[in-house]
Amino acid sequence: MVELIRKAIKTLINRHATYKSRNPQIERQKLIDTEHDHYQLVTIGWHNDKRVYHCSIHLDIKDEKIWIQQNLTESDLEEELIALGIAKKDIIYGFLPPYLRAR
Numbered sequence: 001m002v003e004l005i006r007k008a009i010k011t012l013i014n015r016h017a018t019y020k021s022r023n024p025q026i027e028r029q030k031l032i033d034t035e036h037d038h039y040q041l042v043t044i045g046w047h048n049d050k051r052v053y054h055c056s057i058h059l060d061i062k063d064e065k066i067w068i069q070q071n072l073t074e075s076d077l078e079e080e081l082i083a084l085g086i087a088k089k090d091i092i093y094g095f096l097p098p099y100l101r102a103r
Contacts, residue, residue, distance in 0.1 A: 001064050002037075008084035009039050009059050009066065015080075016041050016057060016073060026052055037061035040070075060094070067094040 010032060017028045026045035033039070041057040057077065058070035066086060071077050078091050093101055 002061060004085060005061055005064065005066055005090070006034060006037070008081055008086050009061070011084055012077065012080055013039055013041050013057065013059075016075070021045075023047055028056070062092075065090045065092050067092045069094040071095075 013030050013032065017030050019028070021027075021043075023045065026043060026047065029042045029044060031038070031040040031042060037060060039057075039059045040055050043052060043054050043056050045052050054072060055070050056072045058068075059077075060067040060069055066081060068077055068091065078088070081091055082088055
């Protein structure tokens with residue numbers, strides 16, 4: 001089960017990493033830690049004289065479930081993960097307080 005989850009997360013991160021900024025000074029970096037099951041897509045660079053740095057996507061695997069810790073994209077990551085074969089019950093919104101996570 002964990003291997004299926006890892007594969008789905010890597011596919012999702014790789015897909016989002018291909019989206020290019022119109023600004024050539026901004027890049028996306030994939031941070032994939034399969035040993036500890038932490039996965040991030042980070043946007044870094046410069047916009048004029050301002051530093052750009054933010055975590056666009058942050059996913060973790062805990063107890064064979066995907067925890068969506070951050071989603072600064074316009075995409076519905078839950079829908080994308082379901083399309084990649086992950087059951088809805090195996091997706092947790094880590095950015096929500098526990099009392100709002102119950103489905």
